[in-house]
Amino acid sequence: MDRVAVVGASMTQFGQRDEWILDLLTEAGQAAMADAGIAGPDVDHLYVSNMASGEFEGQTGVANALAQDLNAVPAYTARVDQTSSSGGAGVYQAWQSVASGASDLTLLVGGEKMTHRTTGESTDVIASLTHPAEYKHGVTLPSFAGLTARKYLTRYDAPRESLGKVAVKNHRNGVDNPNAQFRTEVDLETVLDSPVVADPLRLYDFCPVTDGSAALVFCSESVAREYADDYAVVSGVAGATDTHVVHERSDPTTMGGVVESGEAAFEMAGLAPGDVDVAELHDMFTILEFLQFEDLGFAEKGEGWRAVDEGRTARSGDLPINTSGGLKSKGHPLGASGVAQVHEVYEQLTGGAGPRQVDDPSVGLACNVGGFGNCVITTVLEEAGA
Amino acid sequence: MSMDAMRYTDGTVTYPPHPVGPEGGEPLETVDLSEYEATVVTWTVSTATPPGVRAPNALAIVEFDVEGESVRAIGGLVEGAEATVAIGDTVRPVHVDELRDPDAGIREPASQSWDGYRFEPV
Numbered sequence: 314m315d316r317v318a319v320v321g322a323s324m325t326q327f328g329q330r331d332e333w334i335l336d337l338l339t340e341a342g343q344a345a346m347a348d349a350g351i352a353g354p355d356v357d358h359l360y361v362s363n364m365a366s367g368e369f370e371g372q373t374g375v376a377n378a379l380a381q382d383l384n385a386v387p388a389y390t391a392r393v394d395q396t397s398s399s400g401g402a403g404v405y406q407a408w409q410s411v412a413s414g415a416s417d418l419t420l421l422v423g424g425e426k427m428t429h430r431t432t433g434e435s436t437d438v439i440a441s442l443t444h445p446a447e448y449k450h451g452v453t454l455p456s457f458a459g460l461t462a463r464k465y466l467t468r469y470d471a472p473r474e475s476l477g478k479v480a481v482k483n484h485r486n487g488v489d490n491p492n493a494q495f496r497t498e499v500d501l502e503t504v505l506d507s508p509v510v511a512d513p514l515r516l517y518d519f520c521p522v523t524d525g526s527a528a529l530v531f532c533s534e535s536v537a538r539e540y541a542d543d544y545a546v547v548s549g550v551a552g553a554t555d556t557h558v559v560h561e562r563s564d565p566t567t568m569g570g571v572v573e574s575g576e577a578a579f580e581m582a583g584l585a586p587g588d589v590d591v592a593e594l595h596d597m598f599t600i601l602e603f604l605q606f607e608d609l610g611f612a613e614k615g616e617g618w619r620a621v622d623e624g625r626t627a628r629s630g631d632l633p634i635n636t637s638g639g640l641k642s643k644g645h646p647l648g649a650s651g652v653a654q655v656h657e658v659y660e661q662l663t664g665g666a667g668p669r670q671v672d673d674p675s676v677g678l679a680c681n682v683g684g685f686g687n688c689v690i691t692t693v694l695e696e697a698g699a
Numbered sequence: 700m701s702m703d704a705m706r707y708t709d710g711t712v713t714y715p716p717h718p719v720g721p722e723g724g725e726p727l728e729t730v731d732l733s734e735y736e737a738t739v740v741t742w743t744v745s746t747a748t749p750p751g752v753r754a755p756n757a758l759a760i761v762e763f764d765v766e767g768e769s770v771r772a773i774g775g776l777v778e779g780a781e782a783t784v785a786i787g788d789t790v791r792p793v794h795v796d797e798l799r800d801p802d803a804g805i806r807e808p809a810s811q812s813w814d815g816y817r818f819e820p821v
Contacts, residue, residue, distance in 0.1 A: 368805060437749035437805050446715040448806075449798045449813040450775050451745070451752030459743030460760055467741075467786055512744040512781075560760045560773040561713060561721070565741060 317411045318537035318544045319694070321349025321530035322656045325424075327644035328494040330524035334366045334375055334426040337526040339382050341649075342422045345528035346383070349540045351418065353384030358416035361392045362403035362423030363648035368438045370426055379422060389416070396442045397597065399423060400527070400651020401552070401681030401690025407531045408550050417532060423652035424526030435522045439647070442684055444558045455519055457559055457685040458598035459511025464565045465600060466513065469615035473513060477504035478621045479599040480517045480641055486628060487638025489668040494523050494644030518599040523644030527653035537697070543663040545677075549582030549693035551575075559685050566615075568686030571608035575680070578691040579610075586610035589632065589693075590674035591661045593654035595682035596639040602626075605680050606634070609691070628671060636661065636669045651681030655692055662696040700794050702732040702816045704763075704770050712765050714772045730765055732772065733792045736821060737761035740771065744781045751803025757781035759818055761790055775817040784820060792816035 323344030325337060332340070338361060346352065361376040376390040395402035400423040410416040427435050440453045466473060481501055487493040499517060507516035530540070537544045553573035556562055562569065579585055586609060594605040606617035611632060620626050626634035637643050637657035640650055658677035660666040679692045705716030707724030714732060719725070742759040757776040762769055776784060777793060784790075794816055801812040 432747065433749050434805075436747060440749055441805050444715070445811075445813075447773055449811065449815055450758060450773060451748055451756045451799050452758060452773060453745060453747070453749060455747060456743055456745040456756070456758050459745065460741045460758065463743060463786070464741040508746070509744070510747050512746075514743075556721075558713075558715065560740075560771045563769075565760065 316534040317408050317531055317547045318534040319529055319547065319655070319659050320532055320537050320540035320544045321345045322528065322659045323348055324492050324527035324653050324656050325525050326492050327523050327525035327646060329428045334363070334370055334372055334424055335378050335382065337426060337524060338375060338379050338422045338424045341424065341526035341528040342379060342383050342420060345420065345530050349530040351530065351540065355418050356383070356385040356388045356420045358410045358419040359385050359388045359390040360403045360406050360419065360421045361390070362399040362421065362652055363392055363425060364394055364396050364399050365438050365647065366426065369430060385420070395688050396683040397647050398651055398681040398683030398688050398690050399648040400653065401679070401692065403652060404529070404655055404692050405550050405552050405690055407529065408547050411531050411533060419531040420528065421531065421652060422526060422528040423649040425646035425648045426524050427522050427646060428524050432522060446558060454685055455511045455598065458600055459514050461565055462514050462600040465603065468566060471618040474501060474505065475618040475622050476518055476599040477501050479596060479602045480504045482621060482627055483596060483635050483639040483641040486636050486669060487642025490638045490643055493638040493642050494521055495642045514598065514600070520597050520640040520645040523646045525644060525646040525649050527649045527656050529652055529655060544697045545659045545662040545694045546697060547692060548695045549578035549584065550690070551577030551581060552688065552690045553577065554688050555686050557687050566604065568604050568608050568682070568689065570686050570689035571605050571680060571682065571691070574689045574691040575609040578693045582693040584676060584693060588676050589678045590676050591633050591636060591658065591671050592678040593637060593639070593657050594634055594680050596635055596641045597645055597682065599641070601682060602634060609680060628669065633671050636666065636671060651679070651690060654679035654681055655694065658694050662694055702792050703729040704732050706730050710768065712768045712770045714770050732763055732770065733816060735763045735765060736789050736791045737763045737772070737818065739784060739786055739788045739790060741786055742776065742784055749804055751800035759784065759790070761818055774815070777817050777819045780820055789821040790818035791821055793819045
């Protein structure tokens with residue numbers, strides 16, 4: 314089967330932006346099209362990953378509006394919503410469109426505009442994805458992180474400092490990402506002394522509220538060289554769900570959707586966890602980096618914290634995690650995040666990551682988590698010619 | 700007033716009830732968890748709460764033993780319980796008339812006028 318290639322990528326500046334959602338999407342879409350050397354009329358399918366433009370901004374219909382503003386009419390278009398994993402779901406949708414033969418050239422744009430809302434309002438928009446049996450108690454996504462972190466640290470006798478080291482590492486990586494929301498290093502003491510948000514987790518264990526957009530261009534590998542000298546191949550992609558009611562899971566420290574989507578993506582790619590050279594994990598909360606590291610098979614359950622403790626996941630380590638700065642430092646514009654993860658892996662595989670570049674990676678992985686592991690997309694990418 | 704879980708035809712029990720059980724069983728009968736005690740699986744104190752939610756908001760995931768079947772639930776801890784609660788502690792559900800302010804937040808007020816249960820250490 315002809316594989317699906319990524320031949321262009323972009324991301325906007327993440328952070329507090331003055332533009333509304335449609336302008337953010339347009340900025341990233343135009344940049345990715347320029348990167349691939351294509352114009353609007355070349356686009357067959359246009360997917361827009363976005364969780365909640367209606368709830369945040371009162372703006373619906375963004376996919377169709379974007380199709381016109383990118384001069385892509387009459388391209389087929391649809392909005393892809395899978396909460397925090399909307400971006401990954403868009404990657405899956407874009408892959409399907411090309412792999413099926415329905416589209417010769419697909420543009421995926423993910424974005425979210427959030428910072429005009431207060432933190433409480435943004436938290437509520439996101440919390441509204443939870444089951445009413447959870448939401449009625451005032452449960453938020455950060456509170457799930459606190460519940461899970463306490464269980465993890467207690468059960469596996471992991472030091473609280475190990476979570477702080479995730480924040481320190483990802484902030485360090487963000488310094489070298491010009492599009493990151495935060496480009497400042499933090500030290501462990503600052504993380505451990507920051508205000509409590511969901512005990513035992515503190516402010517620096519959480520990603521910020523962010524505006525931003527990212528985009529990718531997909532086509533068949535057989536024609537990839539028409540658009541780019543260097544490209545990446547989506548060799549495995551899969552999505553899976555876990556119980557929507559988080560407390561019904563038998564093990565609170567395992568995300569079944571990560572396990573299932575990871576296994577399926579590796580099987581499709583014909584690869585194993587040990588083949589991965591660089592990965593972007595969904596560090597919406599520091600504890601999530603440990604859970605995904607384990608549930609993807611990079612470490613045994615309960616041992617993932619040791620990798621950051623020993624520096625293995627630093628940029629100089631044997632498996633660099635979140636070289637982009639991760640959601641933690643780069644920021645987390647919900648619908649953009651899964652797209653931006655693949656953007657970073659693409660840059661790493663094509664040698665375009667600048668000061669963040671790791672040494673000649675050939676296999677990369679992105680894991681995008683929706684809800685609190687309620688839905689997950691795992692994507693495996695390889696360098697061209699692999 | 701009751702804290703209704705669902706027992707399915709295959710013996711499994713969930714809270715909240717679902718149209719089908721985790722192993723595929725059909726709904727059989729409700730089980731009132733307010734008549735049982737539970738064990739704290741984990742807990743947190745959330746300080747960044749959304750509009751309409753008490754601050755701070757202490758929350759716990761607890762596990763009931765319903766005639767040998769494990770049934771988990773999430774809920775708030777009663778005021779002040781966070782000062783002493785620990786994983787493994789025994790708690791019991793106590794009824795609360797209003798869990799959050801239905802006139803605040805993103806949901807329609809009519810969709811979120813909720814009473815319910817919080818957990819009190821035994």
